[in-house]
Amino acid sequence: MPTTLIERSAPSAAPRPDTAPRRRTRVFALPEARWAAAATVLFLTALPLQLTGAPAWAWGPLYALAYATGGWEPAWAGLQALREKTLDVDLLMIVAALGAAAVGQVMDGALLIVIFATSGALEALATARTADSVRGLLDLAPTTATRLLPGGGEESVPTERLAVGDTVLVRPGERIGADGLVLDGASEVDQATITGEPLPVPKERGDEVFAGTLNGSGALRVRVERDAADSVIARIVKLVEEASETKAPTQLFIEKVEQRYSIGMVIATLAVFAVPLALGAAFTGSLLRAMTFMIVASPCAVVLATMPPLLSAIANAGRHGVLVKSAVVMERLGQTDAVALDKTGTLTEGTPRVTDIRPLTGTGSGRGLSEEELLALAAAAEHPSEHPLARAVVDAARGRGLSLPAAADFTSAPGIGVTATVDGRAVAIGAPARLLTGAEDAVRAEAAAVAAELEDGGRTAVLVELDGVPVGLLGIADRLRPDAAATVRALTALTGSAPALLTGDNPRAAARLAAEVGITDVRAALLPQDKVAAVKEQQAAGRKVLVVGDGVNDAPALAAAHTGLAMGRAGSDLALETADAVIVRDELATVPAVVALSRRARSFVVQNLVIASVFISVLVVWDLVATLPLPLGVLGHEGSTVIVGLNGLRLLREAAWTRARTEGGR
Numbered sequence: 110m111p112t113t114l115i116e117r118s119a120p121s122a123a124p125r126p127d128t129a130p131r132r133r134t135r136v137f138a139l140p141e142a143r144w145a146a147a148a149t150v151l152f153l154t155a156l157p158l159q160l161t162g163a164p165a166w167a168w169g170p171l172y173a174l175a176y177a178t179g180g181w182e183p184a185w186a187g188l189q190a191l192r193e194k195t196l197d198v199d200l201l202m203i204v205a206a207l208g209a210a211a212v213g214q215v216m217d218g219a220l221l222i223v224i225f226a227t228s229g230a231l232e233a234l235a236t237a238r239t240a241d242s243v244r245g246l247l248d249l250a251p252t253t254a255t256r257l258l259p260g261g262g263e264e265s266v267p268t269e270r271l272a273v274g275d276t277v278l279v280r281p282g283e284r285i286g287a288d289g290l291v292l293d294g295a296s297e298v299d300q301a302t303i304t305g306e307p308l309p310v311p312k313e314r315g316d317e318v319f320a321g322t323l324n325g326s327g328a329l330r331v332r333v334e335r336d337a338a339d340s341v342i343a344r345i346v347k348l349v350e351e352a353s354e355t356k357a358p359t360q361l362f363i364e365k366v367e368q369r370y371s372i373g374m375v376i377a378t379l380a381v382f383a384v385p386l387a388l389g390a391a392f393t394g395s396l397l398r399a400m401t402f403m404i405v406a407s408p409c410a411v412v413l414a415t416m417p418p419l420l421s422a423i424a425n426a427g428r429h430g431v432l433v434k435s436a437v438v439m440e441r442l443g444q445t446d447a448v449a450l451d452k453t454g455t456l457t458e459g460t461p462r463v464t465d466i467r468p469l470t471g472t473g474s475g476r477g478l479s480e481e482e483l484l485a486l487a488a489a490a491e492h493p494s495e496h497p498l499a500r501a502v503v504d505a506a507r508g509r510g511l512s513l514p515a516a517a518d519f520t521s522a523p524g525i526g527v528t529a530t531v532d533g534r535a536v537a538i539g540a541p542a543r544l545l546t547g548a549e550d551a552v553r554a555e556a557a558a559v560a561a562e563l564e565d566g567g568r569t570a571v572l573v574e575l576d577g578v579p580v581g582l583l584g585i586a587d588r589l590r591p592d593a594a595a596t597v598r599a600l601t602a603l604t605g606s607a608p609a610l611l612t613g614d615n616p617r618a619a620a621r622l623a624a625e626v627g628i629t630d631v632r633a634a635l636l637p638q639d640k641v642a643a644v645k646e647q648q649a650a651g652r653k654v655l656v657v658g659d660g661v662n663d664a665p666a667l668a669a670a671h672t673g674l675a676m677g678r679a680g681s682d683l684a685l686e687t688a689d690a691v692i693v694r695d696e697l698a699t700v701p702a703v704v705a706l707s708r709r710a711r712s713f714v715v716q717n718l719v720i721a722s723v724f725i726s727v728l729v730v731w732d733l734v735a736t737l738p739l740p741l742g743v744l745g746h747e748g749s750t751v752i753v754g755l756n757g758l759r760l761l762r763e764a765a766w767t768r769a770r771t772e773g774g775r
Contacts (some may be wrong), residue, residue: 115372127171134447140155140182141182141226141233142179142230144178144179144226144230145179145226145229145303146220146230147179148176148178148179148223148226148290149175149226149348151171151172151174151175151178151615152171152219152220152222153169153174153556154171155168155169155172155216156168156216158171164208172215172216172219175205175223176206176222179225180203180222180225180226183199183203183225183226184199184200184203185302186199186200186202187199187201190501191206191393191570200244201371201403201404202221202404203372204403205218205400205401206218206219206222206225206259208399208400209221209397212392212393212396212738213393214395214397218737220743221743224743224744225743227747228751235606251283251284251285251286252257252267252268253265253266253267254267254268254271254287254620255277255278255280255281255471256276256277256278257277257330258274258549260524267351268287268337269337271287271333271337272333273333273334273335274333275287276292276330276333277289278328278331279296279318279324279329279330280324280328281296281325281328282323282324282326283321284320284321284322284323284324285318285319285322285331285638286320286578287331287335287337288317288319288333288334288335288339288340289322289331289332289333289334290315290316290318290331291312291313291314291315291316291317291318291329291330292314292330292332293329293330294314294325294329294330295312295314295327295504296311296312296325296326296327297310297311297312297325297327298312298323299322299323300318300322305457309325312329317334320337342449371407371408374407377401377406378399378400378402378403378406379399381398382395382396382398383397383403385398400739401742402729402732402733404742404746405728405729405731405737405742405745405746406725406729408500408721409724409746409747409750410717410720410721410725410746410749410752410753411721411722413753413754414717414718414720414721414757415714415717416436416757417717417753417754417757417758418711418714418717418758418760419439419440419755420436420708420757420761421757421758421760421761421765422439422706422707422710422765423436423439425706425760425762426703426706426766427441428766429694429766430692430693430694430696430701431675431692431694431699431702431703432690433689433703434690434691435689438672439707439710441653441671441672441707442655442672442690442706443701443704443708444653444671445653445655445704446604446605446606446607446653447604447606447609447647447653448600448604448608448609448656448657448700449609449610449611449643449647449654449656449657449666449670450609450611450628450656450657451496451611451657451658451659452610452611452619453513453569453587453612453614453659454497454655454659454676455659456589456590456610456622456697457587457588457589457590457593457622457674458498458588458589460501460587460588461501461569461585461586462585462587463484463501463502463505463584464568464584464585464586465582465583465584465636466483466484466583466584467559467563467581467583467584467716468482468483468580468581469552469556469559469579469580469581469582478580478581481509481511483573483580483581484505484506484511485506485513486536486573486575486580487538487571487581487583488502488505488506489514489515489516489527489529489531489536490516490519490527490536490537490538491503491538492513492516494521496521497586497587497659498569500569501585502583505547514531514532516531516536517529517530518530522539525539525636526539526540527629534575534576535574535575535576535577536573536574536575536578537573537574538572538573539571540570540572540613540615540634541570541582552578552579553579556572556579559582560572560582562614563582563584564617564618564662565621566584567618567621568584568586568618569585569586569587569618570584570615571583571585589625591695592696592697594626594627595698596697596700596701597626597628599652599698599701600700601627603708603772607627607628607629607630608628609632609643609647610623610632610633611628611632611635611640611643611644611666612633612634612635613634613635614633614634615633616631616634618633619631620633624719637663637664638665639758640650640656640665640666643666644656644666644669644670648669648670648671653671653672654671655670655674655700655704656669656673656674656677657674657700658673658675658688659676663675663688665687667689668687673687673688673689673690674690674692674703675687675688676697688705698770702766702769702770702772703769705768705772706766706769708772709769713756714757717753720749720756721753724745724746724749725749727745728742728745728746
């Protein structure tokens with residue numbers, strides 16, 4: 110039976126036309142369905158011939174062909190597994206069918222093969238449709254893009270040939286060919302297929318756009334920021350494919366038990382056959398009872414209990430912009446009982462703005478700069494950095510039309526600041542408390558007073574040093590996400606405890622923001638190792654901690670946590686690689702939603718295990734204490750397998766995500 114949700118497909122494969130609809134696998138495109146259909150036709154042709162008294166030579170070969178067409182694939186797979194010293198339950202089904210035929214129950218054995226093959230085809234179709242729901246994103250990528258030439262003019266090129274740094278023109282109504290930043294133009298872009306946002310999003314200079322999203326009525330010039338294989342679409346497909354190849358701890362435990370169970374079941378089958386035979390029972394009746402026992406006791410439904418719900422939840426979350434990297438992660442998310450949140454880019458929008466430019470007064474080396482000089486100096490040093498505060502400084506300088514000198518020898522110390530050489534002079538930018546330790550008393554007092562004034566106003570203070578001498582401070586403010594307070598309340602309700610705030614920002618600014626969203630556990634001015642220590646402290650108390658962050662300084666905490674979740678749109682590459690799951694859309698409310706979805710998936714696993722256990726128990730007892738007809742035993746066994754598989758696939762529906770959003774918003 111199929112166990113892989115997503116078949117391998119290269120993310121950089123040739124894109125489909127703009128208007129291509131989402132692919133849906135046709136039933137007879139699956140080999141399992143074709144073999145099952147052939148076996149069914151042969152069985153339905155042979156059955157009336159047998160029942161009407163036709164000679165055996167008329168219907169016997171048809172039954173034999175039904176056995177062959179419906180049973181060769183599971184038989185071959187079972188033999189291959191046997192070579193690896195693994196007992197496959199599919200092989201046991203084939204043995205049972207052949208056993209029935211050996212005692213003259215050819216029709217019953219053929220019926221087993223047909224139902225078994227049909228069950229496998231239904232599972233293959235269900236998992237293929239699940240794959241379609243994610244792989245269909247690739248259909249959205251346009252075949253070609255209009256690349257603008259450096260010397261003027263344009264050319265049409267395949268999107269897979271676009272390179273980072275290329276500039277493409279996106280005309281009204283076209284799909285965007287690559288992930289990138291808008292250089293010029295304004296439009297509204299429908300990106301629901303990537304982020305799940307129901308309405309088109311306004312895009313202008315500096316905004317990010319995604320490959321495969323649909324441009325509105327304006328024209329955009331976009332600079333390519335990612336290769337085709339690294340686009341958000343490709344990452345969604347790749348991550349879900351990789352997730353489908355992982356197995357949750359529950360599944361691994363079931364498979365470990367399955368081997369021992371299967372061996373025990375074979376021994377029990379031999380006993381069910383041999384004991385009555387030794388007591389004088391008829392050979393045919395004893396063998397049929399034993400074959401029926403082998404069928405109904407097989408743990409097919411138990412094996413399928415775990416992965417369909419988890420993988421369906423992964424696919425559903427992927428369609429809504431949450432990339433869960435493995436089934437292990439999906440299972441862990443639902444175990445969360447404590448949450449730690451970063452501040453900048455997580456509780457805030459991650460697009461801070463420079464609100465204050467405060468040169469320090471006095472004389473001395475490099476002091477007495479104007480606002481424009483101070484801002485240009487800071488922006489030049491911050492330009493190579495990917496931190497949201499650095500981008501705010503650079504954007505402020507560009508907004509004033511300042512030219513930025515080139516920076517060399519750039520270094521970044523997460524949680525501390527950056528250093529660079531600008532026009533031959535050493536520039537350092539970072540938190541005042543970390544840079545003022547070696548300053549003169551008068552300078553320290555002035556800078557500390559300005560920093561305190563900025564922080565009391567809820568801004569983040571950033572100190573700028575030139576050749577080791579403080580020359581000014583910048584005040585930077587970030588907007589709180591509109592859904593931050595609601596998300597904190599939802600996470601508190603889900604986990605039973607309020608989230609903690611872990612930030613490298615100053616204590617006053619952190620406390621001010623925490624009070625707005627209802628967080629009381631505030632830990633500020635933290636270095637990356639301090640965040641890790643805070644996470645480990647909670648884990649040492651027996652908590653399963655979910656860390657949500659986006660920056661380089663969050664990566665160690667994301668790695669140390671029971672589960673790490675990165676805000677993907679503004680998140681650093683290191684955070685995205687380190688995290689166990691990534692939120693592509695810029696919506697914090699998705700965090701409690703995906704936790705609720707994981708818990709719902711885990712409840713479906715429990716439901717499936719109960720369903721499978723009840724079916725197996727009832728059918729086994731029936732066969733042992735009474736006479737269970739072989740066809741009815743086959744129907745019950747395969748029916749339970751299909752029910753369990755389809756129950757798990759219910760989490761693919763849009764209603765499952767809607768319910769998770771509702772449960773996560775309580």
